[in-house]
Amino acid sequence: MTSLGVVYRPQLPPERLRPIARAADEAGLDELWLWEDCFLESGIATASAALAWTERLHVGVGLLPVPLRNVALTAMEVATLHRLFPGRVTVGIGHGLQEWMGQAGARVESPVTLLREYATALRALLRGERVSTQGRYVRLDDVALEWPPLAPVPVLAGAVGPRSLRLTGEVADGTVIDARVTPEGLRAALDLVSEGRRESGRTGAWPVVVYVLAATGPGARDRVAAEAERSGPAFQGVGAAGAAEEIAGVVRGLAVAGATTVVLQPTADEPDPEGFVRFAAEQVRPLVPR
Structure with missing residues (x-):
């Protein structure tokens, strides 16, 4: 099954x-995704509000930058969301943009080590375990949640580089990949994720969330091209622009390559965000096999 989502841009x-x-809830959009980008908006606060304002909409947070967040606090927040809105929220974690982490005084020498320690501790806490650990970055002394989730909670992790992609397969419950990826690039990325899964003996279904730059309406191609240009060389030649069938074709290609959720990422200058989520739900979704 392929889910279709849209990002609420924190710009x-x-x-x-x-x-x-x-608008997303009323139009029947599968998922609304939120970002915790520095120094714009909180991922957890916005997720709580979006869930409370809607009835059926699934909300994703991708990603929470782990250098900014004590793991016990993140576990408390994620568990609370799942108790309040069971089955309607997915949370992902990641390294955070290193420049931003430096601005916040939170940059670490080894982001991969931090993410490994963090994901391991977070997943254990969310399973209701009592955790003591003295890692390089994550240190907990006899910590357990008083109100753990009532059902298993997947923790997704975002990655770009080869080491981090392998790590998501090893220590997370799914992978989030940003909008620079093509179907061919996604297949290569998931090969690395599979290496990490094999190393840790992990099997079964694996959620894969992929963002894709998207725009419709007048000037759509120019807006996607300009956004890709601003985002850097790695984003050149990616994205989806045009009518529903053109965008659905890109979504289907990513789904065939392994994406279980494709999240349309409107340009920062999208003139009608409400209209865009309705377009995704009402025109693109019917063209994407479930």
């Missing part, structure tokens, strides 16, 4: 979230 002010979340 929009927080007060825009409610009408966009409501």
Whole structure:
């Protein structure tokens, strides 16, 4: 099954979230994804609000930058969301953009080590375990959640480089990949994820969330091209622009390559965010096999 989502870009002010979340819910969009980009908006606060304002919409947070967040606090927040809104939320974690981590005084020498320690501790806490660990970065002394989730909670992890992609397969429960990937690049990335899964003896279904730059309406191709140009050389030649069938074709290609959720990432200058989520739900979704 392939789910279709849309990103609520944090370049929009927080007060825009409610009408966009409501529009997504009413239109039947599968998922709305949120970012915790520095120094824009909180991922957990926006997720809580979006879930409370909607009835059926699934909300994803991708990603929470782990250098900024104590793992016990993240476990408390994630567990609370799952108790309040069971089955309606997915949370992913990641290294965070290193420049931003430096600005916040949170940059670490080994982001891969931190993510490994963090994901391991977070998953254990969310399983209701009592955790003591003295790692290089993550240190807990007899910590257990009083209100752990009532059902298993997947923790996804985002990655770009080969070491991090392998790590997601080893220590997370799914992988989040940003909008620079083509179907061919996604297959190569998932080969690395599979290496990590094999090393840790992990089998079974594996959620794969992939973002894709997207725009429709007048000037759509120019807006996607400009966004890719601003994002850097790695984003050149990616994205989806045009009518519903053109965008659905890109989504289907990523699904065949291994994506279980494709999240349309509107350009930062999208003129009608509410209209975009309705377009995704009402025109693109019917063209993507479930």
